[in-house]
Amino acid sequence: xxxxxxxxxxxxxxxxxxxxxxxxxxxxxxxxxxxxxxxxxxxxxxxxxxxxxxxxxxxxxxxxxxxxxxxxxxxxxxxxxxxxxxxxxxxxxxxxxxxxxxxxxxxxxxxxxxxxxxxxxxxxxxxxxxxxxxxxxxxxxxxxxxxxxxxxxxxxxxxxxxxxxxxxxxxxxxxxxxxxxxxxxxxxxxxxxxxxxxxxxxxxxxxxxxxxxxxxxxxxxxxxxxxxxxxxxxxxxxxxxxxxxxxxxxxxxxxxxxxxxxxxxxxxxxxxxxxxxxxxxxxxxxxxxxxxxxxxxxxxxxxxxxxxxxxxxxxxxxxxxxxxxxxxxxxxxxxxxxxxxxxxxxxxxx
Amino acid sequence: xxxxxxxxxxxxxxxxxxxxxxxxxxxxxxxxxxxxxxxxxxxxxxxxxxxxxxxxxxxxxxxxxxxxxxxxxxxxxxxxxxxxxxxxxxxxxxxxxxxxxxxxxxxxxxxxxxxxxxxxxxxxxxxxxxxxxxxxxxxxxxxxxxxxxxxxxxxxxxxxxxxxxxxxxxxxxxxxxxxxxxxxxxxxxxxxxxxxxxxxxxxxxxxxxxxxxxxxxxxxxxxxxxxxxxxxxxxxxxxxxxxxxxxxxxxxxxxxxxxxxxxxxxxxxxxxxxxxxxxxxxxxxxxxxxxxxxxxxxxxxxxxxxxxxxxxxxxxxxxxxxxxxxxxxxxxxxxxxxxxxxxxxxxxxxxxxxxxxxxxxxxxxxxxxxxxxxxxxxxxxxxxxxxxxxxxxxxxxxxxxxxxxxxxxxxxxxxxxxxxxxxxxxxxxxxxxxxxxxxxxx
Numbered sequence: 191x192x193x194x195x196x197x198x199x200x201x202x203x204x205x206x207x208x209x210x211x212x213x214x215x216x217x218x219x220x221x222x223x224x225x226x227x228x229x230x231x232x233x234x235x236x237x238x239x240x241x242x243x244x245x246x247x248x249x250x251x252x253x254x255x256x257x258x259x260x261x262x263x264x265x266x267x268x269x270x271x272x273x274x275x276x277x278x279x280x281x282x283x284x285x286x287x288x289x290x291x292x293x294x295x296x297x298x299x300x301x302x303x304x305x306x307x308x309x310x311x312x313x314x315x316x317x318x319x320x321x322x323x324x325x326x327x328x329x330x331x332x333x334x335x336x337x338x339x340x341x342x343x344x345x346x347x348x349x350x351x352x353x354x355x356x357x358x359x360x361x362x363x364x365x366x367x368x369x370x371x372x373x374x375x376x377x378x379x380x381x382x383x384x385x386x387x388x389x390x391x392x393x394x395x396x397x398x399x400x401x402x403x404x405x406x407x408x409x410x411x412x413x414x415x416x417x418x419x420x421x422x423x424x425x426x427x428x429x430x431x432x433x434x435x436x437x438x439x440x441x442x443x444x445x446x447x448x449x450x451x452x453x454x455x456x457x458x459x460x461x462x463x464x465x466x467x468x469x470x471x472x473x474x475x476x477x478x479x480x481x482x483x484x485x486x487x488x489x490x491x492x493x494x495x496x497x498x499x500x501x502x503x504x505x506x507x508x509x510x511x512x513x514x515x516x517x518x519x520x521x522x523x524x525x526x527x528x529x530x531x532x533x534x535x536x537x538x539x540x
Numbered sequence: 541x542x543x544x545x546x547x548x549x550x551x552x553x554x555x556x557x558x559x560x561x562x563x564x565x566x567x568x569x570x571x572x573x574x575x576x577x578x579x580x581x582x583x584x585x586x587x588x589x590x591x592x593x594x595x596x597x598x599x600x601x602x603x604x605x606x607x608x609x610x611x612x613x614x615x616x617x618x619x620x621x622x623x624x625x626x627x628x629x630x631x632x633x634x635x636x637x638x639x640x641x642x643x644x645x646x647x648x649x650x651x652x653x654x655x656x657x658x659x660x661x662x663x664x665x666x667x668x669x670x671x672x673x674x675x676x677x678x679x680x681x682x683x684x685x686x687x688x689x690x691x692x693x694x695x696x697x698x699x700x701x702x703x704x705x706x707x708x709x710x711x712x713x714x715x716x717x718x719x720x721x722x723x724x725x726x727x728x729x730x731x732x733x734x735x736x737x738x739x740x741x742x743x744x745x746x747x748x749x750x751x752x753x754x755x756x757x758x759x760x761x762x763x764x765x766x767x768x769x770x771x772x773x774x775x776x777x778x779x780x781x782x783x784x785x786x787x788x789x790x791x792x793x794x795x796x797x798x799x800x801x802x803x804x805x806x807x808x809x810x811x812x813x814x815x816x817x818x819x820x821x822x823x824x825x826x827x828x829x830x831x832x833x834x835x836x837x838x839x840x841x842x843x844x845x846x847x848x849x850x851x852x853x854x855x856x857x858x859x860x861x862x863x864x865x866x867x868x869x870x871x872x873x874x875x876x877x878x879x880x881x882x883x884x885x886x887x888x889x890x891x892x893x894x895x896x897x898x899x900x901x902x903x904x905x906x907x908x909x910x911x912x913x914x915x916x917x918x919x920x921x922x923x924x925x926x927x928x929x930x931x932x933x934x935x936x937x938x939x940x941x942x943x944x945x946x947x948x949x950x951x952x953x954x955x956x957x958x959x960x961x962x963x964x965x966x967x968x969x970x971x972x973x974x975x976x977x978x979x980x981x982x
Binding site: 233234235237238239242335344345346348360362431434435436437438439441442477478481482484503 | 599638640641642643644645647648649651652654655669672673674675676677680691693745746747750
């Protein structure tokens with residue numbers, strides 16, 4: 191967090207601290223208390239949207255490490271989620287393992303699959319790497335659709351709700367306390383990662399991989415590590431999605447979903463932990479809002495026809511992307527930084 | 541100074557754009573924080589009774605075009621009912637929940653429904669992919685779902701989802717049975733005397749399209765009917781190019797091709813098949829049949845009036861041009877609401893059927909309870925009571941039981957003739973091919 195005007199650091203530890211003043215600690219703790227008490231005072235629909243946002247956030251933080259910090263574009267994040275979700279589900283149904291075991295297994299399996307599809311990153315970058323990860327999206331989807339013997343297939347796979355001490359966590363409130371701590375942890379890990387040697391290597395690779403290599407960074411290893419962490423997060427998100435929705439189908443992990451995730455990063459601000467949070471909240475919220483308004487739109491303006499209304503969420507998504515790329519390419523995170531900067535200087539103009 | 545002002549102006553515009561979007565988001569979130577309060581100062585007797593029917597469907601999204609007829613039908617019919625004083629004096633309102641075929645949207649909207657002070661006694665649905673996944677939720681919350689999507693996992697084992705017609709698997713069995721037993725021997729008698737017919741499928745790659753290709757179906761086709769099953773090719777939801785799939789089917793040399801998709805993809809497949817010689821106009825070498833979405837009047841329009849193909853349905857939906865009381869009733873609805881010819885979609889009939897089931901179930905439940913006391917459990921019991929429902933002639937013998945979640949096993953075959961879809965059979969009985977069904981080969 192940024193420090194208020196006049197607060198100076200007199201040690202390296204203080205300089206590197208994420209939270210450095212009492213006020214910031216207060217805000218953080220207060221915010222977390224408010225967050226974890228929120229199921230007590232918000233309605234069920236909003237709670238389920240928040241759960242969905244939290245699951246998405248985990249996947250977005252992973253993508254942020256890969257795309258935002260390491261500069262490797264991935265169009266396969268939804269597919270990696272599917273790997274985690276299905277692995278977790280298959281382990282639970284076929285081997286009777288507990289969700290608390292299948293969750294890390296799902297995340298790990300997705301991580302390993304991610305490394306596999308990250309191998310081309312040694313040779314290709316940018317647009318070509320995006321195409322390579324696009325292949326991951328299609329290959330994984332195809333495998334899931336055509337392997338009912340593995341426990342996937344086109345039909346919905348029922349996933350049992352997680353259990354804790356004999357209690358089945360079926361309600362949104364219960365699931366909130368499973369999902370949200372993991373989302374907070376993922377955010378904290380991402381924030382912390384970029385302050386470490388690994389994080390600095392990621393950023394160096396993103397900024398100039400040749401220069402990074404000259405400095406002694408094993409670029410290929412770090413790229414693969416970024417793919418692993420990204421897919422690990424996606425796998426965890428997929429396993430949580432299965433547990434939250436209590437069902438999985440390949441159709442829920444499409445290319446459009448992967449593109450949406452990239453869009454969330456762009457809107458929030460690529461390469462910013464806070465940006466991933468803002469992007470997720472904004473885009474999932476907007477999607478839910480548009481979905482809620484679509485039937486009303488058809489009633490109000492039937493002359494638009496289903497051709498327009500059927501595409502309304504895609505239209506809005508595209509429009510938001512264009513607006514952000516044109517007017518705020520650094521995303522909502524930049525707006526947040528500006529707001530904080532002006533707040534720190536207040537009442538002075540600059 | 542000027543450049544400073546310009547910079548401030550740009551900043552202001554940026555703030556405006558971003559602020560506007562943030563407000564939009566806040567507008568969505570804030571209402572969710574406030575629990576809805578009942579109207580103050582009124583007694584229950586003073587409040588007008590309204591029956592709100594939540595409809596879980598994809599108003600938008602890749603499968604939405606098929607919903608337009610359904611959407612229109614429910615709107616039209618509800619307007620008629622309310623104009624006539626309501627259903628048993630109770631005003632009817634529908635609450636469209638747009639799923640876009642997405643499970644997470646469905647779950648969030650379902651949560652809105654169940655968090656209401658009084659849960660709705662029933663819901664209506666349309667999307668297989670979502671219903672299959674949410675099957676346990678309907679049971680947990682004790683809300684029966686009446687659906688127009690008929691993939692088998694929803695109904696076997698029986699739960700709280702009730703279909704409006706035979707499931708896709710059983711319909712598929714009925715179509716192939718009709719072809720093998722009725723059509724094939726008359727169409728190619730010499731061939732029929734020598735060999736089994738070759739049957740394949742080009743269909744949607746989803747629960748809907750794969751519905752007539754379950755393990756039970758394939759076992760029935762091959763073991764019971766003795767057909768030579770040549771396999772299936774799958775097309776995406778909105779196919780741009782289907783040449784690969786058609787070429788794949790050409791190699792398999794089928795006599796009869798079934799499919800299960802909406803009219804747009806079916807038309808695309810038909811046109812491509814003509815190009816590749818899998819079908820020749822007016823001199824059929826292959827017979828085509830769309831298994832369940834036969835009722836779209838725009839199908840002949842899309843395919844061309846000279847195209848010859850079959851459709852199978854469970855309603856009199858092919859009877860847009862048939863002289864029946866229901867067809868006249870629907871013609872009146874169209875006239876009243878200025879509906880264009882292009883709206884003559886199968887979904888329109890389905891919408892009417894779904895609403896008729898809801899009315900029938902509520903009627904039975906209200907025999908013993910007042911409307912405001914009717915719960916999901918009462919509707920469930922009403923549906924499972926085994927009583928027959930009045931479908932106003934749209935489909936015969938309509939009723940459920942404690943073990944049966946599909947209302948009948950009747951289908952009807954129609955074929956194109958001079959750009960119109962006309963029935964060519966009477967009601968046919970299809971085999972029961974739900975998992976564990978009596979016609980599934982052991």
